[in-house]
Structures are given as structure tokens and as C-alpha cells.
Amino acid sequence: MATRVRASSKRCAVIGGSGFLGRHLVERLLARGYCVAVFDIRQSYELPGVTFYQGDLCDKQALLPALKDVPLVFHCASPAPASDDRALFQRVNVQGTRIVIQACKESGVQKLVLTSSASVVYEGADIKDGTEDLPYARKPLDYYTETKIQQEKLVLDACDKDGGLLTVAIRPHGIFGPRDPQLVPILVATARRGKMKFIIGDGTNLVDFTFVENVVHGHILAAEHLRPESPLCGKPYHITNDEPIRFWDFMSKVLVGLGYAAPRYHLPYMLVYGLAMLLWLLALVLRPLMAFKPTFTPMRVALAGTHHYYSCERAKRDMGYKPPVGLTEAIARTVESYPHLRHGVA
Ligand SMILES: NC(=O)C1=CN([C@@H]2O[C@H](COP(=O)(O)OP(=O)(O)OC[C@H]3O[C@@H](n4cnc5c(N)ncnc54)[C@H](O)[C@@H]3O)[C@@H](O)[C@H]2O)C=CC1
Numbered sequence: 382m383a384t385r386v387r388a389s390s391k392r393c394a395v396i397g398g399s400g401f402l403g404r405h406l407v408e409r410l411l412a413r414g415y416c417v418a419v420f421d422i423r424q425s426y427e428l429p430g431v432t433f434y435q436g437d438l439c440d441k442q443a444l445l446p447a448l449k450d451v452p453l454v455f456h457c458a459s460p461a462p463a464s465d466d467r468a469l470f471q472r473v474n475v476q477g478t479r480i481v482i483q484a485c486k487e488s489g490v491q492k493l494v495l496t497s498s499a500s501v502v503y504e505g506a507d508i509k510d511g512t513e514d515l516p517y518a519r520k521p522l523d524y525y526t527e528t529k530i531q532q533e534k535l536v537l538d539a540c541d542k543d544g545g546l547l548t549v550a551i552r553p554h555g556i557f558g559p560r561d562p563q564l565v566p567i568l569v570a571t572a573r574r575g576k577m578k579f580i581i582g583d584g585t586n587l588v589d590f591t592f593v594e595n596v597v598h599g600h601i602l603a604a605e606h607l608r609p610e611s612p613l614c615g616k617p618y619h620i621t622n623d624e625p626i627r628f629w630d631f632m633s634k635v636l637v638g639l640g641y642a643a644p645r646y647h648l649p650y651m652l653v654y655g656l657a658m659l660l661w662l663l664a665l666v667l668r669p670l671m672a673f674k675p676t677f678t679p680m681r682v683a684l685a686g687t688h689h690y691y692s693c694e695r696a697k698r699d700m701g702y703k704p705p706v707g708l709t710e711a712i713a714r715t716v717e718s719y720p721h722l723r724h725g726v727a
């Protein structure tokens with residue numbers, strides 16, 4: 382009997398488990414002895430111990446089978462920020478998350494861990510050692526952030542300590558690591574087009590970049606510490622590497638590690654931000670006629686030219702969080718994992 386209880390409490394579902402973070406999370410959960418159900422709109426791999434359910438999280442009937450007999454759900458699905466598609470973000474991140482919550486309640490799921498984002502409080506002004514008490518951004522810089530705010534509120538408000546669904550939100554920042562489809566590939570593509578010669582602003586702004594394995598560790602700690610009497614219920618938690626670094630030093634380390642030149646020439650922040658706003662408006666106007674996606678969006682320029690680093694004291698205090706992988710090792714492992722993106726490799 383004891384064995385059966387332990388076996389069932391080691392079951393979980395990962396919504397978005399085919400993605401970058403999702404797959405790292407699944408691999409760690411398997412290593413910790415969990416049986417994992419992955420629900421995703423696409424299947425990107427197969428692994429022993431994983432049952433795959435393919436479907437759209439906005440479709441409750443498709444989602445329910447993946448949550449059957451599962452006490453713990455991780456929700457880390459989202460459209461990519463680069464899509465900049467307001468209707469898609471609204472449908473998946475907001476309406477879809479309502480459906481995830483309903484499906485969890487109907488299936489008797491006990492715990493829901495959401496992957497939110499530290500950027501829910503970011504609106505382009507400097508944030509230095511920001512705590513979870515900062516207010517949500519009143520004027521988010523993009524549709525992605527706008528809907529991540531709504532999503533986080535929905536999940537945290539759904540927390541019911543009286544025998545119902547328990548919820549918690551993890552707010553990582555600037556996730557990077559092997560198989561990341563975003564940060565390193567966009568950086569390298571920009572460098573290959575000759576556009577990574579410039580530093581936006583004076584280059585001294587400090588930022589959090591978080592190794593994917595540390596983000597995974599934060600998620601699992603949160604799941605395992607979430608109980609009706611614990612302080613985690615209905616709360617957000619920053620999970621970072623706890624080693625803020627100059628944005629442009631981080632970019633240079635990755636670029637140089639892959640054989641590209643580090644950016645050298647400075648451009649005034651306000652000039653680049655203004656140009657990015659103009660390009661974004663132009664892309665919006667031209668959208669019915671042609672697909673045109675600027676590399677330097679207002680959000681990316683703001684992230685590149687301001688301070689945005691966050692305190693993870695709350696996670697240390699309430700769940701004993703300490704990042705297992707330091708930044709130097711994390712950057713080295715990331716660079717090594719992208720042989721195909723090295724300078725000179727087609
Ligand atoms: N990458 C980063 O720097 C950060 C990411 N986050 C959050 O972390 C989470 C994971 O992000 P990544 O792994 O980087 O993205 P990703 O794009 O690699 O993974 C997202 C997954 O969600 C799935 N998905 C999208 N729409 C779906 C739908 N309608 N139904 C079912 N599955 C769907 C995708 O197929 C994909 O596998 C997201 O919630 C994102 O907002 C938060 C902070 C920083």
C-alpha cells in the first residue's frame with residue numbers, strides 16, 4: 382500500500398513539455414523517479430517514462446486525458462515572444478490558462494506550478510534587485526508580457542488552501558542553456574548579419590541570465606514545498622542565477638565563445654529605442670501587405686540597455702533555493718552545446 386501511494390505521488394504532467402524549458406524539466410523529473418505525462422501542441426522527442434499527449438491546451442477535452450490520476454501539473458507552455466501575435470498570446474496564455482485551471486480542478490489535480498516571468502513587472506525602467514512585491518507593469522512593452530501578467534494573476538488567484546488546488550508561480554529571467562531556441566540562436570543570427578557590432582547605451586547595465594537547469598531546480602523545489610500550510614500558496618517566486626552580469630559582457634562571452642567578435646561601438650540608448658519604436662509601428666502598418674519582423678524590437682532594446690535584475694531571497698527563504706550551476710560553468714556548457722552555430726560553420 383505504501384508503495385502505491387509513493388508511486389502515484391511521483392506522477393506529474395508537464396504542459397509545454399516539448400519546449401526548451403519543458404524538456405529539461407521532464408528530463409530532471411525522470412531522473413528523480415517521476416512518471417511524466419507531456420501535453421504539447423507538438424511532439425519533439427521520445428523518452429522512456431514519458432507518455433505523450435499531443436493537443437492544444439485551449440481544448441479541455443484534449444487536455445483532460447493527460448491530467449488523469451496526476452497530482453502535480455507544471456504549466457510551461459506559451460507562444461514564443463518573437464511571434465508578437467496579440468490574438469495568439471491572448472488565446473493561449475489567458476483563455477488557455479483558464480482552461481488549464483478548470484481541467485486541473487475537474488481532474489482532482491492537487492498542485493499547479495506555473496512558469497511565469499520576472500518581466501511581468503518590467504516596463505522599460507531600471508529594476509535593481511527587484512523583489513516580488515513590485516507591482517505588475519502598468520504599461521507592458523509587448524503583448525507577450527501583457528498576457529503573462531494576466532496568466533500569472535489567474536493562476537495565483539485560483540489557489541485554494543482549503544482542500545482545493547494549490548498554485549504557485551515561478552518567475553525566471555533570461556533563460557539560457559543547451560537547446561534554447563531563442564537567446565543564442567537570435568544572437569548568432571544577428572551577429573551573422575553583421576548587426577552585433579554595437580553596444581546599446583554605456584554597456585554597464587546589469588541583468589539576470591538564468592541557466593535552464595537552475596530554473597528547473599526552482600520549479601521542482603516549488604512543487605515539493607507547495608503544501609496547504611506553506612508560504613508558497615498563491616505566491617510568485619523569482620528564480621535567477623543570483624549573479625547579475627552586465628548585459629553586454631554576457632552577450633560578448635557567448636559571441637566570443639562561439640568565435641564571433643564582441644560588440645565594441647556605443648550607440649545612444651534613446652536613439653536606438655526611438656528607431657525600434659518606429660520600425661515596430663511600420664511593421665504593424667505593413668502587416669496586411671508583408672511579413673516583416675524587426676530584430677531590434679522596443680522590448681529587446683529596453684532589455685539590452687537597462688538594469689533588470691531580481692532578488693531571489695524569497696525562494697531561498699521559503700524553499701531553500703540555491704542555484705546549482707554558476708554562471709561561468711553555465712556559459713561554457715551552453716557555448717559547447719552549439720557547435721553548429723560556431724563562426725565559420727554553415
Ligand atoms: N525563455 C525565456 O527566457 C523565458 C521563458 N519564460 C517562460 O517559460 C516557459 C517556457 O518557455 P521556453 O521553454 O523558452 O519556450 P518554448 O517555445 O521552447 O516552449 C513552449 C512550449 O509550449 C508549447 N505550446 C505553445 N502553445 C501551445 C498550445 N496552445 N498548446 C500546447 N502547447 C503549446 C510549444 O509547442 C512549446 O513546446 C514559457 O511559459 C515562457 O513564457 C519565462 C521567462 C524567461
Ligand SMILES: CC(C)=CCC[C@@H](C)[C@H]1CC[C@H]2C3=C(CC[C@]12C)[C@@]1(C)CCC(=O)C[C@@H]1CC3
Pocket residue numbers: 462497498499500554555556563564567568571676677681682684685
Ligand atoms: C539586442 C539583441 C538583439 C540581443 C539578442 C539576444 C536577445 C534575443 C535576448 C536578450 C535578452 C533575452 C530575453 C528574452 C528573449 C531573448 C532576449 C531578448 C525574454 C523576453 C524571453 C521571455 C521572457 O519572459 C523574458 C526574457 C527576458 C530576456
